[in-house]
Amino acid sequence: MAPSPQTDAREKDHEKGSDPFFDACEIMPTMTTDNVNVDSASIEAALDQVSWNDQGLVPAIAQDAASGDILMMAWMNREALATTLAEGRAVYWSRSRSALWRKGESSGHVQNLKEIRLDCDGDTVLMQVDQIGGIACHTGRRHCFMYRFDDGEWSVCEPVVKDPTEIY
């Protein structure tokens, strides 16, 4: 097992009595479009800190960096996250196809990575992305969360921006 990032961080907090990383991180620039300058040993160590589930996957949330809208949630395996970090774009693992899913490959609706985060227990990834084309959902909507619970039922509450037959 990889060391728990949560434990490390909390120990550091307790040790120093505050949050020593925060100020430094605040002034860091957002990610460039690739991380080819980061050595592969660092990437492997970072991947080891993710708490992969028993299928070797981690859920990854994509948030629109401009609007703050949650665009979608999909899954990554180690290769998908490594590719996401290396290429600076969201690459998921398609559970139905058992293959890497380079978001936007057929639609052109690429998600360019602005920032990527991991949560306190290391088992969820959050990405800030630039959503090319303004459409994340295969139904032709801005994002996938199209059903809203109102009066006891799920109602469609997002407009179709573009007919999916024109996208694929």
Place this chain on the structure above:
Amino acid sequence: MAPSPQTDAREKDHEKGSDPFFDACEIMPTMTTDNVNVDSASIEAALDQVSWNDQGLVPAIAQDAASGDILMMAWMNREALATTLAEGRAVYWSRSRSALWRKGESSGHVQNLKEIRLDCDGDTVLMQVDQIGGIACHTGRRHCFMYRFDDGEWSVCEPVVKDPTEIY
């Protein structure tokens, strides 16, 4: 298997050539703090439309309704989602404790529900919440996504708002 909300919606879209629900939903008010006026048969039907995984769970994302920040991602089983809908607050399923997890029960950091959505394939829930106390994370941070990937490593990039030993 429950009918797929995705298929239903796309058929409706194709049938009518547009998005018949959107205008109506736009003017709907946000949720009240409970749904006790919704009959239980409706709730059961809505729960049937969720694509539960093989453990009977669905990932649920909590987004701060005011700031747009993603607060956390946790899991719900059928009972947790039913309770969330009935009580108008986020109730998760703790996989480690195998028990309902009424968020804020010990910390007071309740997540009051403003809106709840389901995604296109019915397998992810998104909640807009009012985060009581402004702290969602058990580490005493505003949200759980405390590690940012910078220069090849995960760095803590969120301040501790309150020492967790004072919360629990």
